[in-house]
Amino acid sequence: MKIFDVIGFALSNFLRRKARSALTVLGVIIGTAAVVIMLSIGIGMNKGFEDQLSSWGSLKEISVSEKYGTYNEETDEYEENTSRVPLDDITLDDIKALDHVQAVKPGIYGYGAYLIKDGKEKCSQGGIETVDAATMADFEYEILIGRLLNEDDVGTTNFVMSYNIPFNFYNPRELGENEWFAPVYTGKNDTELPFDPLDENIKYQFTWWYGYGEQPMDFSRPRIVLEDAKCVGVLVQDKASVENYNQDYDFSIYMDGKGYRDMNDRLQKNRNKYYGIPEDEASTGTVYFVNGVNVADNTVEGRETVYDYLTVLVDDTDEVIEVSKEIMDLGLEASSQMDTLEQVQEQTKFLRTILGAIGAVAFFVAAISIANTMVMSIYERTREIGIMKVIGCKLGDIRGMFLVEAAIIGVTGGVLGVGLSYLMSMLVNKLASGGAMEMFGIYSSESAISIIPFWLDIVAIILATVVGVISGLYPAIRATRLSALEAIKNE
Amino acid sequence: MAEKVVPTAKPVIVIKGLTKIFTLGKEKVAALNGIDLEIFPTEIICLLGTSGSGKSTLLNMMAGLEKPTKGSVTIYGERIDKMSERKLALFRQKNMGFVFQSYNLLPNLTAIDNVSLPLAFAGVRRKVRTKRAKQMLKLCGLGKRMKHKPTQMSGGQQQRVGIARAFVATPKIVFADEPTGNLDTHTTIEIMEMMVRMARENKQTLVIVTHDIEIAAYADKIYHIIDGRISAVEDNRDKQIIPASSTSAEPEAEQQKNEDDKPSIRSADDEISGILENFSIETEDKSENNTEEE
Numbered sequence A: 001m002k003i004f005d006v007i008g009f010a011l012s013n014f015l016r017r018k019a020r021s022a023l024t025v026l027g028v029i030i031g032t033a034a035v036v037i038m039l040s041i042g043i044g045m046n047k048g049f050e051d052q053l054s055s056w057g058s059l060k061e062i063s064v065s066e067k068y069g070t071y072n073e074e075t076d077e078y079e080e081n082t083s084r085v086p087l088d089d090i091t092l093d094d095i096k097a098l099d100h101v102q103a104v105k106p107g108i109y110g111y112g113a114y115l116i117k118d119g120k121e122k123c124s125q126g127g128i129e130t131v132d133a134a135t136m137a138d139f140e141y142e143i144l145i146g147r148l149l150n151e152d153d154v155g156t157t158n159f160v161m162s163y164n165i166p167f168n169f170y171n172p173r174e175l176g177e178n179e180w181f182a183p184v185y186t187g188k189n190d191t192e193l194p195f196d197p198l199d200e201n202i203k204y205q206f207t208w209w210y211g212y213g214e215q216p217m218d219f220s221r222p223r224i225v226l227e228d229a230k231c232v233g234v235l236v237q238d239k240a241s242v243e244n245y246n247q248d249y250d251f252s253i254y255m256d257g258k259g260y261r262d263m264n265d266r267l268q269k270n271r272n273k274y275y276g277i278p279e280d281e282a283s284t285g286t287v288y289f290v291n292g293v294n295v296a297d298n299t300v301e302g303r304e305t306v307y308d309y310l311t312v313l314v315d316d317t318d319e320v321i322e323v324s325k326e327i328m329d330l331g332l333e334a335s336s337q338m339d340t341l342e343q344v345q346e347q348t349k350f351l352r353t354i355l356g357a358i359g360a361v362a363f364f365v366a367a368i369s370i371a372n373t374m375v376m377s378i379y380e381r382t383r384e385i386g387i388m389k390v391i392g393c394k395l396g397d398i399r400g401m402f403l404v405e406a407a408i409i410g411v412t413g414g415v416l417g418v419g420l421s422y423l424m425s426m427l428v429n430k431l432a433s434g435g436a437m438e439m440f441g442i443y444s445s446e447s448a449i450s451i452i453p454f455w456l457d458i459v460a461i462i463l464a465t466v467v468g469v470i471s472g473l474y475p476a477i478r479a480t481r482l483s484a485l486e487a488i489k490n491e
Numbered sequence B: 001m002a003e004k005v006v007p008t009a010k011p012v013i014v015i016k017g018l019t020k021i022f023t024l025g026k027e028k029v030a031a032l033n034g035i036d037l038e039i040f041p042t043e044i045i046c047l048l049g050t051s052g053s054g055k056s057t058l059l060n061m062m063a064g065l066e067k068p069t070k071g072s073v074t075i076y077g078e079r080i081d082k083m084s085e086r087k088l089a090l091f092r093q094k095n096m097g098f099v100f101q102s103y104n105l106l107p108n109l110t111a112i113d114n115v116s117l118p119l120a121f122a123g124v125r126r127k128v129r130t131k132r133a134k135q136m137l138k139l140c141g142l143g144k145r146m147k148h149k150p151t152q153m154s155g156g157q158q159q160r161v162g163i164a165r166a167f168v169a170t171p172k173i174v175f176a177d178e179p180t181g182n183l184d185t186h187t188t189i190e191i192m193e194m195m196v197r198m199a200r201e202n203k204q205t206l207v208i209v210t211h212d213i214e215i216a217a218y219a220d221k222i223y224h225i226i227d228g229r230i231s232a233v234e235d236n237r238d239k240q241i242i243p244a245s246s247t248s249a250e251p252e253a254e255q256q257k258n259e260d261d262k263p264s265i266r267s268a269d270d271e272i273s274g275i276l277e278n279f280s281i282e283t284e285d286k287s288e289n290n291t292e293e294e
Ligand SMILES: Nc1ncnc2c1ncn2[C@@H]1O[C@H](COP(=O)(O)OP(=O)(O)OP(=O)(O)O)[C@@H](O)[C@H]1O
Pocket: B022, B023, B024, B029, B030, B031, B049, B050, B051, B052, B053, B054, B055, B056, B057, B058, B211
């Protein structure tokens, strides 16, 4: 028999019992739609988490810090790392040499340096965050006015402000009697900046002294030297990045790492001079205490720590975990949003499994319904099948007719089911818009609760077809086993 | 095997010691008790016997629809009783046609589709098989009933469709179990003459099962069967009813038509053999593919 004729027979049988075929197809439609919807919610959930995490920081970034020691779970003791790999330029180059590393941001917590405007207003909110001016553009900074730092800014004190900085300048002498701190203002994206930060006439300076300007000057001491600096850009309002998660919004001032280190050296010298501390007694570098022990010296080959942290930009999200491992192999601590994402995905796996199982049950019911319909149809057509066998229809063709009929039910149900799932998905998203994601602990996400990617459609239709064929397998084999003689005898 | 040239002397069907015992609980019913039988090419034979004598059982075993308890059925040198279901289906497709007492047409198919069914199973293209089915239906005097479904036809008309279906692929052997059992005397004569004429013109072997002596009269040879045994073999050639010329089979309605319009068996037959040459090549290909697949 020609395959075309086999299909023709199957189709005419499918169309012969319209009501029954329609009901069976309906079962498959519901099964397919259930699977697609359940999976789409799982996908929507994941997307929601991803969005939320990436709003906290890029999924392509890895935060690297030094490894001071490890907590030994067996002995319940903290074990100090006596050959610590410090964050210095050697480590920086080692990391830059790794595959898939696009850029590395050298981070220093720039405490102690404060921005002063026109010699009288200060901004005590803005901490300096160091970047590599040459690669600043690689990271997710979005400029509002002016420009980001670039190669020309390497080694300079040129800086970029986050959006909230201009709102927080105040004159300490104008504070009230018992006011010690000025309130913090968070700018809104639609408000105008209080002044033009890029205005050439504004004079920006940095100082090391926390109390500068708050008290009358002590003229018996050397003059405080203020560092002149230039603002080249302002960023758009942004949620706090990983590095300053203690605040809701970004309050950083971005400066080139080298430029900052040089400036800091000058400021320190000036401070020592101010307090009359001799050069050789002055502390250099950072002092770290862990469990009351100074661990600053426990580094390999006596190398010195230069950076507080490194932010590594990976060129591909899928490589983040791998690069993290490689960095850890270098003897450093590495963490990324991808770790969190993997954890969260692990945690929500159960929920997604349940959703999938609900869909699978619906599909299973549909499969049983297909099998039932086919068996019924074989009962009804026993005589016909017998006649066909007697007059020379090959067994394979009889089996083929039933399998194709089951496949037709599957495909039809699959295609219509995918159509229905789009409608349901729209409905779910409409009903759930605003707030439903909070059910899953996702607060900051704008993403839809149900997302149907195109591959899911294709997979669902193929699945429905395969399930149809599998459900038709038993009835089809039954049809071929049927005794032709018995079939034509019964009347 | 279909191509094998069989000399006239060599029998088409050879049955040896064929025994069939049905077991119903503790009771054993011997439907056939050691039947020996040889049927030669182009012979028209009749199995005659009373109800329950075992005629149908014998016929079913010749067609491979039932397995014997003992004995053998050999057709064209092949052991039918030992064949697998798969091979049997193919063997029937290529060598056998069936006419049933209860017509056994597929209720949802038109006359044309019913007739072309064996050709469809053999893998003949729709256009070719429909043309062939139409010719067959015209030959059987159903030129005006081609698009009718079985329920829209009388018993006699349905049986004509059944005959057209049995002969459409020009099988070497046609089996007919009580083909006129449900029909009146007049129609019985029409149907019998049509079958015998077709078998003769296509040089086919025809095996008819009946309890009716009137029908047996059309056969070359009559096997009398009593209680599962052949009690007598009667050579009927001298008293045989020989169907009149082809026109006699045409129902009245058709006969009123213009003479030129009426298909003559001869001319139609030429066309058929033309189509069938292609057809048999096609089936041969099919069967080869099929055995390889399986
Ligand atoms: N499947 C079966 N199971 C048990 N006994 C059977 C079966 N088929 C036939 N028989 C028995 O075998 C005997 C022969 O039956 P068979 O159908 O061949 O008779 P028949 O000659 O064709 O009769 P009729 O003219 O009534 O059709 C009967 O006694 C019948 O009861």
